[in-house]
Amino acid sequence: MRNQKSAQDFSNLNTQLAYPVLLDINNFDEIPKVVENILNTHGSIDVLINNAGYGHEGILEESPLQELIDQFNTNVFGVVAMIKAVLPSMRKNRNGHIINVTSMGGFITMPGISYYCGSKFALEGISESLGKEVKDFNIHVTTLAPGQFRTDWAGRSMKRSNRVINDYDEIMNPIREAREKKSGFQPGDPDKAAQAVMKIIQTQNPPTRLYLGDDALLFVNDKLNSMKNEISKWEELSRSTNFVEKGN
Numbered sequence: 001m002r003n004q005k006s007a008q009d010f011s012n013l014n015t016q017l018a019y020p021v022l023l024d025i026n027n028f029d030e031i032p033k034v035v036e037n038i039l040n041t042h043g044s045i046d047v048l049i050n051n052a053g054y055g056h057e058g059i060l061e062e063s064p065l066q067e068l069i070d071q072f073n074t075n076v077f078g079v080v081a082m083i084k085a086v087l088p089s090m091r092k093n094r095n096g097h098i099i100n101v102t103s104m105g106g107f108i109t110m111p112g113i114s115y116y117c118g119s120k121f122a123l124e125g126i127s128e129s130l131g132k133e134v135k136d137f138n139i140h141v142t143t144l145a146p147g148q149f150r151t152d153w154a155g156r157s158m159k160r161s162n163r164v165i166n167d168y169d170e171i172m173n174p175i176r177e178a179r180e181k182k183s184g185f186q187p188g189d190p191d192k193a194a195q196a197v198m199k200i201i202q203t204q205n206p207p208t209r210l211y212l213g214d215d216a217l218l219f220v221n222d223k224l225n226s227m228k229n230e231i232s233k234w235e236e237l238s239r240s241t242n243f244v245e246k247g248n
Contacts (some may be wrong), residue, residue, distance in 0.1 A: 001020050001146075002022070002090075003022070004022065007020035007021070007022055008020075008079075020043075020189050021034055021037070025078030025079070025081065025084070026073050028078070028081045030083055032085045034085075035082075035086055038087055042091060042219075044070070045086050045089060046095065046096060046097065047096070047098075047201055047227060048082065048086045048096070048097075048098045048099070049099045049101070049197065050079040050082055050083070050098070050101060052074060052077070052079070053075045053079075054074060054120075054159060055113070055116050056116045057112055057116070057158055057159070057161065057176065057179065058109075058110060058112065058115065058160060058161025059114075059161070060114045062161050062163065063115060063237075064161070066156065067115060068115045068118070068244055071115045071116065071118075071119050071159075072118075072122070075076075075119035075122075075123065076122050076126070077117050079100060080105065080126065083098060084131040087134070087139075090134075090219075091134070094137050094139075095138050096137075097139070097140070097141075097206065098130070098136075098140070098141045098142045099141075099142045099201075099218075100123055100127045100142070100144070101143075101144045102124050102127070102144065103116075103120045103146060104118075104145050104147045104213075104215070104219055104220060105120050106120030106123060106143065106224045107121075107145065107223065108219045108223050110175075110234060111171055111172070112171075112172055112175045114116070123141055123143070124209075127143045128141075128143070131208055132179055139201055140206050141208070142207055142208060143208070143209045144210055144212065145211045145216060145217030146216060147186030147211070147212060147213030147217075148182070148185075148186035148211070148215055149186075149187075149189070149190055149193060149212070149217035150188060151186075157202070163176075165248075187214070188212065188213045188229055206248060
């Protein structure tokens with residue numbers, strides 16, 4: 001937790017099983033110290049769920065570069081720092097499960113969230129590659145990719161860039177208005193998402209990637225079909241770039 005009140009609220013949920021610690025994952029230097037203290041207190045970390053993150057809404061041309069840096073610091077670099085701090089003990093124990101919460105926006109894209117999608121695409125790639133590096137140590141890596149869930153993602157947890165370029169009004173204004181109206185009324189149930197997480201933790205061979213929600217499955221399958229069609233359409237040009245040895 002990032003503040004004492006949140007830590008106390010978490011502890012009050014179950015004083016026998018909930019042990020909060022204070023940490024902001026943007027403070028990279030503190031992460032190894034916190035993880036070391038947890039290991040000294042509890043002996044091992046069997047499951048790491050990287051759920052820290054926030055949304056960013058803004059047309060790329062309008063959004064300051066610093067907002068992209070901030071987005072990656074939390075959504076990517078902080079997550080990787082957590083993984084690096086926990087991996088040595090998991091590798092030593094030859095056991096562990098790392099779950100990185102990404103988004104359907106780590107595979108599909110929408111206008112107005114390019115910084116956010118970029119961070120989630122990055123985390124998807126890092127997670128998939130990491131899973132191949134640690135599989136022989138009995139460490140599983142899963143990306144959890146939700147669709148629209150009834151959380152604060154589109155409210156308190158979203159950074160919105162200021163609108164300054166009128167040329168983008170037609171595309172961006174309706175998107176921002178619709179997202180603000182839908183906040184708090186999304187179709188996904190966070191409690192059921194938590195149950196899904198518990199299920200894959202208890203599975204011997206968990207998935208590399210798990211999409212959550214009807215909308216996520218719909219959008220992802222639509223993109224897969226679109227990609228297949230585009231690959232087929234441009235296949236001849238794609239294959240034309242191979243070296244052709246002389247005499248062949």
